[in-house]
Amino acid sequence: MSALNELYQNVILEHNRSPRNYRVMEHGNRRAEGNNPLCGDQLTLWLKLADGVIEDVSFQASGCAISRASASLMTTVVKGRTEAEAEELFDRFHRLVTGKLEQGESETLGKLAVFSGVSEFPIRVKCATLPWHALRQALAADASRDEAPAS
Amino acid sequence: MTVRGAEGPGRGTLPPRAVPAEHPAPLPARLTAPAPAWRSDFPILSTTVRGKPLVYLDNAATSQKPRQVIDAISAFYAGANANIHRGVYDLSERATGAFEEVRLKTARLIAAESAEEIVFTGGTTSAINLVAQSWGRSTLRPGDEVLVTGMEHHSNLVPWQMLCEQTGAVLRVVPVTGTGELDLDAFDRLLSERTRIFALVHLSNVLGTINPVGELVARAREAGAVTVVDGAQSAPHLPVDVQALGCDFFAFSGHKLFGPTGVGVLYGRAALLERMPPWQGGGSMIATVGPEHSTYAAPPARFEAGTPPIAEVIGLGAAIDYVQQIGLPAISVWEHELLARATELVAEVPGVRVVGAPARRASVLSFTVDGVHPHDVSAVLDDEGIAVRAGHHCAQPLMARLGLPATVRASFAFYNLLEEAEALACGLRRVREVFAA
Numbered sequence: 001m002s003a004l005n006e007l008y009q010n011v012i013l014e015h016n017r018s019p020r021n022y023r024v025m026e027h028g029n030r031r032a033e034g035n036n037p038l039c040g041d042q043l044t045l046w047l048k049l050a051d052g053v054i055e056d057v058s059f060q061a062s063g064c065a066i067s068r069a070s071a072s073l074m075t076t077v078v079k080g081r082t083e084a085e086a087e088e089l090f091d092r093f094h095r096l097v098t099g100k101l102e103q104g105e106s107e108t109l110g111k112l113a114v115f116s117g118v119s120e121f122p123i124r125v126k127c128a129t130l131p132w133h134a135l136r137q138a139l140a141a142d143a144s145r146d147e148a149p150a151s
Numbered sequence: 152m153t154v155r156g157a158e159g160p161g162r163g164t165l166p167p168r169a170v171p172a173e174h175p176a177p178l179p180a181r182l183t184a185p186a187p188a189w190r191s192d193f194p195i196l197s198t199t200v201r202g203k204p205l206v207y208l209d210n211a212a213t214s215q216k217p218r219q220v221i222d223a224i225s226a227f228y229a230g231a232n233a234n235i236h237r238g239v240y241d242l243s244e245r246a247t248g249a250f251e252e253v254r255l256k257t258a259r260l261i262a263a264e265s266a267e268e269i270v271f272t273g274g275t276t277s278a279i280n281l282v283a284q285s286w287g288r289s290t291l292r293p294g295d296e297v298l299v300t301g302m303e304h305h306s307n308l309v310p311w312q313m314l315c316e317q318t319g320a321v322l323r324v325v326p327v328t329g330t331g332e333l334d335l336d337a338f339d340r341l342l343s344e345r346t347r348i349f350a351l352v353h354l355s356n357v358l359g360t361i362n363p364v365g366e367l368v369a370r371a372r373e374a375g376a377v378t379v380v381d382g383a384q385s386a387p388h389l390p391v392d393v394q395a396l397g398c399d400f401f402a403f404s405g406h407k408l409f410g411p412t413g414v415g416v417l418y419g420r421a422a423l424l425e426r427m428p429p430w431q432g433g434g435s436m437i438a439t440v441g442p443e444h445s446t447y448a449a450p451p452a453r454f455e456a457g458t459p460p461i462a463e464v465i466g467l468g469a470a471i472d473y474v475q476q477i478g479l480p481a482i483s484v485w486e487h488e489l490l491a492r493a494t495e496l497v498a499e500v501p502g503v504r505v506v507g508a509p510a511r512r513a514s515v516l517s518f519t520v521d522g523v524h525p526h527d528v529s530a531v532l533d534d535e536g537i538a539v540r541a542g543h544h545c546a547q548p549l550m551a552r553l554g555l556p557a558t559v560r561a562s563f564a565f566y567n568l569l570e571e572a573e574a575l576a577c578g579l580r581r582v583r584e585v586f587a588a
Binding site: 002003004007008013016038039040041042062063064065066068121124127 | 201523524525526527530531534541542543547550556557585586587
């Protein structure tokens with residue numbers, strides 16, 4: 001498989017065409033914007049977080065196939081996970097797309113492993129990680145408020 | 152370097168185009184595919200990318216360098232390197248002489264009245280910032296207006312925004328029409344006796360639009376404004392005569408003109424440069440320095456504080472020699488033919504939309520592919536060895552006006568071939584296949 005076919009695997013092309021969880025969330029409690037000023041990619045991410053668990057996640061974006069597909073796949077894998085699990089997934093995903101994953105580790109990434117081809121295109125790492133950065137921002141956004149005693 | 156005869160490959164079927172009226176330099180007979188004669192001077196053009204011959208179509212970002220430029224820089228470091236304007240020894244005197252000779256060559260390239268009107272800067276960006284911070288900051292008062300256009304590169308917009316914040320002046324913007332041209336009626340409405348500075352781009356880096364600079368500059372000067380022309384894109388592609396254009400300042404970069412990065416040029420009308428305070432202080436720009444006060448050197452030295460990019464200026468000189476040997480009139484005629492053919496070929500690909508339709512255009516072709524983001528277009532083209540730019544091209548206000556987050560931009564130089572335009576169209580068909588768009 002050429003580097004290009006490795007980058008644009010069918011799963012990625014399919015998620016780009018029909019992204020999952022692509023909607024505005026009416027009753028979420030977290031929201032973050034992701035943008036890449038160098039290329040103009042923009043993304044809005046919504047979360048419904050309850051007791052440290054991502055109950056629901058959705059997004060809308062204008063961007064390339066890699067960033068849209070990455071956002072779409074991310075929403076499918078983090079739904080139902082705890083914040084800590086999402087962080088841990090991001091860590092592995094980041095190492096996947098930057099080519100720093102240990103041998104055998106990619107199997108633990110499940111569907112996200114389709115992004116392995118990104119590591120051959122360093123400039124696209126930002127595209128693939130844009131939704132993840134937005135997710136981490138959303139998770140961190142209101143942390144202080146959550147920790148404050150309810151009034 | 153000679154221009155090939157009338158027989159040759161790639162003869163287009165397009166009607167002859169009118170020569171841009173602002174560039175009355177004599178033109179040679181119509182050219183046909185002369186590029187191969189020049190290509191062998193550019194070592195990088197015979198390299199491969201991802202296993203395919205490089206098709207370099209990102210000339211608006213930076214141009215490739217001929218061996219003559221690479222060799223000139225190398226020879227300077229190997230045999231003539233010294234700091235300039237200070238050493239009382241042969242090597243320094245030779246370096247100074249070579250450096251100052253390039254000032255004269257640059258003046259001739261753009262038809263400046265004298266070499267003293269040429270200031271070497273770090274690039275177009277620093278040239279424009281120099282005008283804003285020296286002329287602009289010392290003359291603007293609250294309520295004065297700076298007029299720019301809606302198709303400026305950020306480098307001819309942000310310095311004026313900063314200046315307005317610093318001085319209380321007001322920024323006005325000439326809008327862009329649906330075809331990607333300046334709205335001239337709006338220009339007339341916006342121009343007033345409050346307009347102190349009018350800054351505009353000569354050739355748009357996004358749409359390739361050639362603006363009617365001479366006409367607009369004349370009206371702006373009549374209104375009492377100082378005029379600044381961003382020539383970063385025009386200098387490598389069109390014959391430029393600053394006296395015919397009538398502008399007060401004209402800025403361009405060495406690296407887009409087949410020279411090295413790190414050097415640019417600010418042309419300034421002598422009468423204005425003489426009245427301008429220095430922008431940056433340091434060595435070389437002074438007349439006398441006392442503990443509390445200094446007096447400043449005459450232009451252009453006043454604006455060249457510190458050790459200049461000496462080797463880069465030498466490289467720029469070699470680039471100017473190279474370009475002058477071919478001749479900018481010949482270059483602009485060939486590129487015009489190439490761009491017209493490329494536009495046809497690209498527009499024939501289903502789903503491809505060319506952005507903008509200005510009456511006068513050079514070098515640059517922006518387009519979108521339905522259902523495929525420009526970055527993905529660029530990635531597929533890259534797999535074919537084709538280098539294009541995808542993004543907002545440092546012109547976000549223009550992109551907003553066009554209603555596009557990004558475009559794909561192919562930009563041509565005189566060494567590009569018709570075959571490369573064909574490769575681009577072919578690559579775009581593959582984009583459609585990959586994305587089943």
